[in-house]
Amino acid sequence: MKIAAVIPAYxxxxxxxxxxxxxxxxVDMVIVVDDGSSDDTAAIAKxxxxxxxSHIQNCGxxxxxxxxxxxxxxxxxxxxxxxxxxEQHSPEDIPALLAPIQSDEADIVFANRFGQKNRIPxxxxxxxxxxxxxxxxxxxxxxxxxxxxxxVFGPKAAMQVNLRMSGxxxxxxxxxxxxxxxxxxxxxxxxxxxxxYTLAKGQSFANGVKTxxxxxxxxxxR
Amino acid sequence: MQFTAYQIxxxxxxxxxxxxxxxxxxxxxxxxxxxxxxxxxxxTIAYIALFPDALDYLTAATGIKDRENxxxxxxxxxxxxxxxxxxxxxxxxxxxxxxxxxxxxxxxxDKK
Numbered sequence: 001m002k003i004a005a006v007i008p009a010y011x012x013x014x015x016x017x018x019x020x021x022x023x024x025x026x027v028d029m030v031i032v033v034d035d036g037s038s039d040d041t042a043a044i045a046k047x048x049x050x051x052x053x054s055h056i057q058n059c060g061x062x063x064x065x066x067x068x069x070x071x072x073x074x075x076x077x078x079x080x081x082x083x084x085x086x087e088q089h090s091p092e093d094i095p096a097l098l099a100p101i102q103s104d105e106a107d108i109v110f111a112n113r114f115g116q117k118n119r120i121p122x123x124x125x126x127x128x129x130x131x132x133x134x135x136x137x138x139x140x141x142x143x144x145x146x147x148x149x150x151x152v153f154g155p156k157a158a159m160q161v162n163l164r165m166s167g168x169x170x171x172x173x174x175x176x177x178x179x180x181x182x183x184x185x186x187x188x189x190x191x192x193x194x195x196x197y198t199l200a201k202g203q204s205f206a207n208g209v210k211t212x213x214x215x216x217x218x219x220x221x222r
Numbered sequence: 223m224q225f226t227a228y229q230i231x232x233x234x235x236x237x238x239x240x241x242x243x244x245x246x247x248x249x250x251x252x253x254x255x256x257x258x259x260x261x262x263x264x265x266t267i268a269y270i271a272l273f274p275d276a277l278d279y280l281t282a283a284t285g286i287k288d289r290e291n292x293x294x295x296x297x298x299x300x301x302x303x304x305x306x307x308x309x310x311x312x313x314x315x316x317x318x319x320x321x322x323x324x325x326x327x328x329x330x331x332d333k334k
Contacts, residue, residue: 033327053327063320070324071331140255166320179253217309 001102001155003027004077005094006068007050008061008149009085013039015197016085020048026094027081031071035064041085051075061149062170066163073158080153088198089150093190101154106186108157108178110143111150115189124194127208134212135172141179144187147171157183165218168207172215232271236264 005027009016016032023030032045036058046052053071055064065082072080079101083089093111100106113120114128131147151174153161160181165173178185243260246252252260270276 051331053331055323055327057319057323059320059323063324067324067327070328074328074331138255139253140258164317166316176253179255180250217306218313 003079004072005030005081008064010035012085017044017048020050022091033064033068060166063166090191097152100186107154107183109152111190112145113192139176233268236268239264
């Protein structure tokens with residue numbers, strides 16, 4: 001099974017290199033999609049051994065993830081791991097996330113940051129719960145950590161996934177794709193590291209509301 | 223019971239909308255959940271058209287009893303529709319732009 005990691009990155013020059021190096025220990029190739037960064041993210045990721053694709057303009061995490069998935073398909077990957085470039089996710093968890101796919105128990109595996117003891121600030125837990133509820137309202141499918149970018153797509157899901165939402169709504173769209181294509185799902189507890197940087201980088205409240213409205217509107221008008 | 227033209231046309235439109243939604247489910251373009259939400263929305267519209275008395279509570283609560291208020295509410299509905307339409311158009315344009323940017327990025331992959 002050929003495994004590719006897809007890492008969407010926007011101005012992550014300080015962190016992307018380490019994430020690529022760590023991920024390469026567990027996958028066959030790492031694809032970094034530089035989403036119109038103004039820093040040296042692309043050069044650093046390339047130096048660390050990643051295949052780098054660049055968006056000429058910032059399109060959003062969803063758009064960058066889909067570009068990476070498309071590239072992985074073209075490069076013949078059977079299995080696609082998506083993770084963030086900000087060192088929030090630990091590539092050490094990749095084998096655990098891959099296990100349900102390799103044993104043919106699931107078509108998609110969601111990392112669950114709340115499934116094990118992680119130091120997650122209350123406000124993050126709160127907004128993630130709201131994200132889960134909105135995702136459930138829009139898709140009818142409950143996922144314990146629907147907004148986590150750390151996922152593994154098995155062969156069936158990797159082939160069928162087609163994300164149209166450009167921003168952070170793509171996490172909900174993936175759950176919708178699960179419901180639409182009847183993918184078998186698994187949820188695996190995963191480590192998460194919240195540094196000062198990742199906490200500061202998080203979405204603003206206004207952005208969260210905007211994302212929620214877009215999800216609900218799109219699910220209704222689709 | 224005598225029906226007005228509105229009471230005949232609206233449930234018909236609702237029926238077509240609901241049928242279309244479930245057709246999209248069969249063609250795997252809409253999820254069952256979305257079709258249920260859609261059916262509930264159009265079902266409510268058809269119900270209100272057939273049984274306008276159902277809105278008595280709403281009219282009492284909001285005061286949309288007189289003609290002026292009804293005109294304002296109707297125009298609010300039309301503006302909401304235009305707004306939805308514009309949002310969809312903007313999203314389509316955004317998606318088109320993303321597809322172009324993606325194609326350019328993937329072109330680089332072919333060269334590698």
